[in-house]
Amino acid sequence: MIPISYYLLLSAFLFACGVTGFLIKRNIITLFMSIELMLNGVNLSFIAFATRLQTLDGHIFVFFVMVVAAAEAAVGLAIIISVYRTRETLNVDRVNLLKL
Amino acid sequence: MHLFLFLLFGGICAGGAVNLLIQRKTINSALSLIVVMGSLALIYLLLGAEFVAVVQVIIYAGAIMVLYIFVIMLLNAGEEEQAKGSNVAKIFGIPGLFAGGIIGIWVLLQHRPAEQGVKIGALYGPADQVGWMLFNKYLLAFEVTSILVLIAIMGAVVLARRGNN
Incomplete structure (x- = not known):
């Protein structure tokens, strides 16, 4: 038996790691992976609260978060491929113009 | 355990x-x-x-x-190249780390x-109960999700296509 706060602590740690990665990394693919890490942290707290409150709604929300993450990954990676074709770099500091 | x-x-x-x-x-x-x-x-x-x-x-x-x-x-x-550490990160990051x-x-x-x-x-949270809720209480959200996924697929195909710019 583990108190809910341990899960929330792990969830907060994952979210903080995601934020840190988003701020310190420069590769656009790694930035995307940091966003996925943040979403995973949020999912963990959804599941932890669903268990605490004895309701299944949290599980449904996690399912929807996953679907949105999948859609985001598909579109985002397509955008990354498109950016790489036009600029030939993955460094976000060099992608500083909206239009070439 | x-x-x-x-x-x-x-x-x-x-x-x-x-x-x-x-x-x-x-x-x-x-x-x-x-x-x-x-x-x-x-x-x-x-x-x-x-x-x-x-x-x-x-x-x-x-x-x-x-x-x-x-x-x-x-x-x-x-x-990848790493960003140089900024002063803002030091000013806010280290106290934030301590507070956390x-x-x-x-x-x-x-x-x-x-x-x-x-x-x-x-x-x-067995799968049958989750599925039951998904197709009863959250049916509208589930159907809207399918439209979202469809749009995402089309967007990915259009964006990653060669020769559109």
Whole structure:
């Protein structure tokens, strides 16, 4: 038996790691992976609260978060491929113009 | 036993998350993200979320990360350049780290194990109940999700197509 706060602590740690990665990394693919890490942290707290409150709604929300993450990954990676074709770099500091 | 499993998988999860930050190569970050997602699936099982654990492995660790690794290999993403440490990061980051650590230790001291939780084996979120809720209470959201996925597929095809610019 583990108190809910341990899960929330792990969830907060994952979210903080995601934020840190988003701020310190420069590769656009790694930035995307940091966003996925943040979403995973949020999912963990959804599941932890669903268990605490004895309701299944949290599980449904996690399912929807996953679907949105999948859609985001598909579109985002397509955008990354498109950016790489036009600029030939993955460094976000060099992608500083909206239009070439 | 439950605490041991939680600490094991939580440790693997946190280690993978930190490894994602310190790795220089993109492919290593992606592989450590897969480790994070796999251990999170096991933590979901500890919490009794059977359906979510399976979906986590299939969608996240399976589909999404395969897509990431495809793109990393396609774009030949090697080592990345790291940003220089800014002063703002030092001014806000170090006190923030201390505050987070203190809150974490306080929570660990305040809440002892064996208060509440789900017993291992007593699965609480079985797939049939989740599916029932998905097709009754959340039917509209589920259908709207299918439109979202359809639009995302079309957007991905249009954006990644060659020769549109």
